[in-house]
Amino acid sequence: MANIDEASTAVAPDPAPGRPTGFLFRTFEAIARPAAAVLVALLSGAVLLALNGFNGWNVFDVMLFGVFQDMRSVSEILLKAIPLILIGVGLCVAFRCSIWNIGAEGQLYAGAVAATVVGVAFEGLSSWIYVPLVMVAGAVAGAAWAGIAGLLKVYFKASEIVTTIMLNYIALISTSYLVTGPLKDAASAYPQSAKLLREAWMPRILPPTRLHIGILVAVALAIALYYFLFRSSAGYAVRVVGINPHAARYAGMNVGRNIMLSICISGAMAGLAGAFEIAGVTHRLYQNISPGYGFEGIAVALLANNNPIGAIFSGGLFAVLRSGSELMQITAQVPQVLVSIIQGMVILSVVAFGVYRFRSTARPQ
């Protein structure tokens, strides 16, 4: 518990005393164990399919090769990875502070709503201003939505696990109200907003594919937040509060401010993910714009051992699994739910293989 700097080397597992510690060994271990864990997860998916009358081999075929068949397929995986990485990276910060923000789904919706409100409002604005404006709107709304839970935590000691779950429901129901009411497209009968103005759309970086600048932003923010968490004194404070708030208080750190900071960062990232989904993918707001990215993001962060750089890869992995399960349904009519099973198995096998020690960050209160 006391070893705070353990976190900074978390990408590679700390070798146990008395074991080989050479660079090659560490590299091998850092790659081999997660790879083995993923293979075990795929294998269990394959066995499940084989037991139920499907071709089990198909899982490997699709997940390891099929999904990467061409540029377009790869771009679609990256497109799906954008919200997963953003949310996962943001949650790394909150979880490092021991703030269990389960509300990324609601924060994503808050960001999506804000991006929509801004994205339909200003005709004639140049893309150079509009695109960043939409992103900022999403991030601010996400941070504000998460900030509610933060304030309740700091001032009323209300458990953020509970408040963020409740705020999820409230955000989803509000979105349903907005698209059937105030934000509804006047020109159509459907519960959807008007289309965003073209200048507000996220620029695409790999035409003719749909991949947009969101992926660059996501990776850049992941790196930035890695430096924030592990190389800045502000990030150090966040982690100390996460490990031992009493010690942090004795050391003169403002616990409440650090809780607010970390939960708002995670909210901003989720809100940004929502803005990207609207301005980069759907171009309008619907009642359902997320298949549960906010919940999957929790797994993405945990799988990365709450390390933002690791979340780039775990987010990518989850996007591959999602794309793969869609492809498997299209080509072999395998039920889509297979994706949840494989994702769950990935987490369990990573734990079982001891890839990371997943040392619990919860602390006595």
Next chain:
Amino acid sequence: MDDIVSLGFLATTLGATWRLATPLIFASIGEVFSERAGVLNIGLEGVMIVGAFAGFAAVVSTGSLPLGFAAAMLAGMAVGLVFALFTITIKADQIVVGAAINLLGLGLTAFLFRTYFVSTGRGVEVARPIDIPGLSDLPFFGEALFRQNLVVYSTLVLVLVAVLVLYRTSFGLTLRAVGEHPKTVDVAGRSVAAYRYGAVLIGTGLAGIGGAFLTLAHSNQFVEGITSGRGFIALAVVVFARWSPLGAFVVSLLFGLFYALQLQLQAQPALNIPYQALQMLPYVMTIVALVMVRKGVTPTMLGVPYNKA
């Protein structure tokens, strides 16, 4: 508008309250045991849906409701065993494993339902309301309280037993000590791990029954995702109830009340409120209540694996 203040409205609301609260009562009282021993299971949603599915599957193949509930409890405990193995024996982070359990529970039940049961189409025979002679026909109270099925009534027994076990037995005393001062328990020669296993199994077994209430004692079919977030609500109930079984019972009822109210109020055409505002009611009220009620203590070692040192 006048129906709102009528006794009939109140009676049906209270009846619905108890029914809607029942799955939450089972899951949250179970989770109280688990968290009192220091184990936070955010995989409750996954456990509940496994119970809902296992119960349904058992009744479809055997036709027996008691067997269905037994299967639901055992299936819940089986998931609990996996959870306990990873969190207590392997000492993995409880939130990590809980997240995996949720994914696995929702995924596996949907997959198996689709592979084996979609073709059955028919539902199962659900537990029937039991008339209590003399009470069920009482004006007002009959409708409000005494026209439920056995599972709903059993929540009263459950809360009573839970309170007795947790506060009046040495098992309960030790279990609570495990969540507060595991070292003391260890020094006294009792196994912290064994008590935590026990607490997790109690919790997941009850959550399994809570899930099965949905498929066996309320509606009669399994639908993918039928738990609709009740496992997460149960987690909220436990915190709001400050880790007390009696509190969990009352808070579940409160939640059931807000839920029943929103469904009842929507049906009032005279109330010119967007229905979404009413749908938010239970969630907003939970936050408000959480801010207002702050007594009681969090188990000290909640979420912390125990290392014998």
Next chain:
Amino acid sequence: MTVTRRNCLAGIAVGAVALTWLPGAAMADAFKMGLLVPGSVSEEGWNRIGYNALKGVEEQLGAEISYVELQQNPASFEKAFRDYASQGYSVILGHGFEFQDAALTVAEEFPDTVFLISSSYIHEGNVIGLNTDTSQPFYLMGYIAAKMGTKAGLVGGMEIPPIQQAFEGFKNGAKAVNPDFPVSEAYIGNFTDTTAAKEASLSMISQGADFLVPNASGATVGGYQAVAESGDKVKTFSIFSDFTEVAPNNILGLYVADYAQGVVRIVKGVQNGEIPASNVEFGLKDEDVMKFTFRDGASASVPDDVRQEVEAVKAKIAAGEIVTRNK
């Protein structure tokens, strides 16, 4: 539908095996149809209707079929359309209005592929909306409710056009008989929570509704259970599927949507090179698609004079003389 679900599933399994064995090129000449559904086809509701349409095309026209469930995931819509179109699928059905935008985008790249969109009025080039006007059979139900009952209740899933339209039709039908006939509505906010559908229905019944129709896709069955448990005085109609087993004493009749027949008809036209020149609207005029029938097994059935009136109204709706929706 004569297909049992076990057959369907066996078919899927066999198809899966066959597909992986056969080289793709060997099937190049087969007529192929793809389907995008927003949720799970295992539920007794909206998504199953789309799936049945696909199976209908397979069985009656010998098409090779494939479907994908895109659980509320708009990011995947465009990709799925493009995947099917680029693999030579001639017809792709997007089952829900939410697929419209993605279809329009992809359709430009694949001018020879026909994109059908359920619950939509669109007609732009090769993107064609297919709408089943559910307000028409619901108008008849509302008419019957006002003739036979004192208060009606409608329990919906989410407030989306297919459900809003249906409820609009019901209210208009009831008003045609009695302008003051009370009809209350409630939405449960999702399509999975059978428990909520049941409790919402029970609460309406306790508030005096004696004619109740649930319309919440997978959660619909909860509404029928509430009706069945509330005794013989409460009446209802079975919608979309046959729910008579759930509430045998209360179901006065059935509105069964055989969307498959409508889709088969359109796809058959496409096979023969006849692409619809406008969006398609199915209604009571299409007797193969919309089946509205009375039933005698319930504890009280619809009296003969009312049946005759309803038949007359039905004929007028089919002829376009009665408008069931608000304009």
